[in-house]
Amino acid sequence: MFESLPSVPETMTAIEISRPGGPEVLVPAQRPVPQPKANEVLIRIHAAGVNGPDVFQRKGQYAPPPGASDIPGLEIAGEVVAAGADVHRFKSGDLVCALVTGGGYAEYAVANHNLTMKLPIGLHMTEAAAMPETxxxxxxxxxxxxxxxxxxxxxxxxxxxxxxxxxxxxxxxxxxxxxxxxxxxxxxxxxxxxxxxxxxxxxxxxxxxxxxxxxxxxxxxxxxxxxxxxxxxxxxxxxxxxxxxxxxxxxxxxxxxxxxxxxxxxxxxxxxxSTLRSRTYEDKAAIIFELETQVWPLIDAGAFRPQVYQTFSLENAREAHALIDSGAHFGKIVLTTPALIRA
Known part of the structure; x- marks a missing residue:
């Protein structure tokens, strides 16, 4: 079972949905840092993508699947700080991006190791956070x-x-x-x-x-x-x-x-x-395999690069949602945490 590393705090800042509604219902709160299961990695989040499903969840129109975190956010990028007993592809310090079923609007999140990908060379954390779900x-x-x-x-x-x-x-x-x-x-x-x-x-x-x-x-x-x-x-x-x-x-x-x-x-x-969030881990892992074998080379060759329109600090998630609601953006909106500033 996972034992917390000295550098991992017991609590973290996360964004809660206080009630269904507009961007103003997104509020920072203190939550326990999640503990990874045997097949999961714990990721110190540097950046998290903002997506349409997050908006639907904020409005009360898209409930998280059973067992998923109630914290919004489906795609993250950061560094692995711990891994469960069954995880062999990743170690502490690896820079990764991952698809999560929830919990992305936070300073830490757990991700299934099969839904976690090492960052392509040369990709910034904010760009990587704009990729997994989208x-x-x-x-x-x-x-x-x-x-x-x-x-x-x-x-x-x-x-x-x-x-x-x-x-x-x-x-x-x-x-x-x-x-x-x-x-x-x-x-x-x-x-x-x-x-x-x-x-x-x-x-x-x-x-x-x-x-x-x-x-x-x-x-x-x-x-x-x-x-x-x-x-x-x-x-x-x-x-x-x-x-x-x-x-x-x-x-x-x-x-x-x-x-x-x-x-x-x-x-x-x-x-x-189709929807992505409700698909099985096996389905999602099969998609990730194709991305790593067919899209990662496109990134290396410069033929594909995520379009990040604007970034907001995690605490300003409501401003990020106001922007996505306005439709004025071109490309992705991304939240960043203090970990990105320290990197």
Missing amino acids: LMTVWLNLIQRGKLQAGESVLIHGGASGIGTTATMIAKAMGASQIITTVGTEAHREASLRLGADHAIRYLEEDFVTKVDEFTGGKGVDVILDIIAGDYVARNFKAAAMNGRIVQVSVLKGPAKDLDLFPLMSKRLTLTG
């Missing part, structure tokens, strides 16, 4: 479920989000023939184009179905990655190519509306979706 979500949905192949076209909704920016870079690295994104502002349109999109549609002013038809010569796109839902679901059917695949990642606009299933049948479309 990159795994994109890989699972765009590559594994959406089956995007080199030479195919893709439409990425929410192109300015962490999911959208990551999907744009992955699609480009995988050899997509045409990358189309939807964004809200001219600044986001220009940023999306610089990142690798061939076309960026300003959805508040332009109909994405019409623009996709124009950009593809009436063919439609092979794969659609959607975080929006609502009325987008029916419109995605119109924008998809014959035998297209549509993957639902989130439902920011709520349930599907005015849904006509005939285009789904006539075009022989596939509509699928």
Whole structure:
């Protein structure tokens, strides 16, 4: 069983959700430092990613799975300070990033050793913290479920989000023939184009179905990655190519509306979706293996790098959530702890 190292305190600062609501419900509190199980590592967190599921949890719309920490935060980067008896891949001092089922908004967290990855060379802690949940979500949905192949076209909704920016870079690295994104502002349109999109549609002013038809010569796109839902679901059917695949990642606009299933049948479309948090450790470990073997070399080659828009101190988590709620960001928002300052 784990014995606390002298350098590991008994308590830590963590962010609690005092009640369902807006960013103001996120409050710093003192919690016991978690103790790793036999198959876990204890990580001194330097940085933690802020994600859509954290927002849903803050609002009371996304409860942690059984046994998970009630502290929000699904992706972290830091250093291993202790390891359970069954852990052999990591030792104290290793710099890592990890996917956690909760507990990321804190100074320490435990992570299953199979869901922990050594940092790619040259990657900053804040960049590494922007990867595990977001990159795994994109890989699972765009590559594994959406089956995007080199030479195919893709439409990425929410192109300015962490999911959208990551999907744009992955699609480009995988050899997509045409990358189309939807964004809200001219600044986001220009940023999306610089990142690798061939076309960026300003959805508040332009109909994405019409623009996709124009950009593809009436063919439609092979794969659609959607975080929006609502009325987008029916419109995605119109924008998809014959035998297209549509993957639902989130439902920011709520349930599907005015849904006509005939285009789904006539075009022989596939509509699928998934969540990452509820998948088994084995499922997640399989995704991580593919990331380490296929994406880590892209990072080493400079073909992929997480887009970090802004960082906030852990105690200012509510300001980070106010920013993600505003939709003004392009890329990821990351929290940092005093450990990063001392590193």
